[in-house]
Amino acid sequence: MTHPALELDDVVHQRVRLAFLAALMEGRKVEFTFLRDRLELTDGNLSRHLQVLEEAGYVRSSKGFEGRRPRTWISVTSLGRQAYRAEIQALKLIVAEFEARKKA
Numbered sequence: 209m210t211h212p213a214l215e216l217d218d219v220v221h222q223r224v225r226l227a228f229l230a231a232l233m234e235g236r237k238v239e240f241t242f243l244r245d246r247l248e249l250t251d252g253n254l255s256r257h258l259q260v261l262e263e264a265g266y267v268r269s270s271k272g273f274e275g276r277r278p279r280t281w282i283s284v285t286s287l288g289r290q291a292y293r294a295e296i297q298a299l300k301l302i303v304a305e306f307e308a309r310k311k312a
Contacts, residue, residue, distance in 0.1 A: 212301035219264045220295045224249065224257050229292045232267065232284040240269075240280035258282065266291055 220226055227247055232238055244254045261267040266288030270281050284292070 212298045212305060215294065215298035215301070217291050217295055219260060219266065220291050222257075224253075225261055226292075226295065228254075228257055228261065229266065229284060229288060229295075232282065233289065233292055237270075237281045237283040240282060243282065261288070264288075264291075 220229060224247060228243060231243055231246055240251075240254065240258075243249075244251060247254065249257075258267065258269060262269065264287075265285060267282055267284050270283075272279055272281065
């Protein structure tokens with residue numbers, strides 16, 4: 209049997225990207241500035257994580273205007289939802305294995 213850590217997705221597992229996807233799982237689409245503020249990142253740092261997630265096909269972004277203000281909206285794709293759920297499942301298995309060994 210392989211260790212559950214081998215199931216972790218390197219794209220998702222990075223702490224900011226994991227939090228990024230967790231925030232996106234809460235709604236249909238989220239504004240860039242909301243994520244930036246919630247995750248306490250700079251625009252540039254968030255943009256880089258967004259790029260990595262977009263390249264993996266886990267999120268998509270769209271630009272538009274709200275009134276006269278430009279906005280960037282980000283949403284999680286079905287592939288991103290699957291990757292997030294798989295990551296959470298792998299983390300649960302890691303914790304369960306640890307807890308089982310601790311009791312033994």
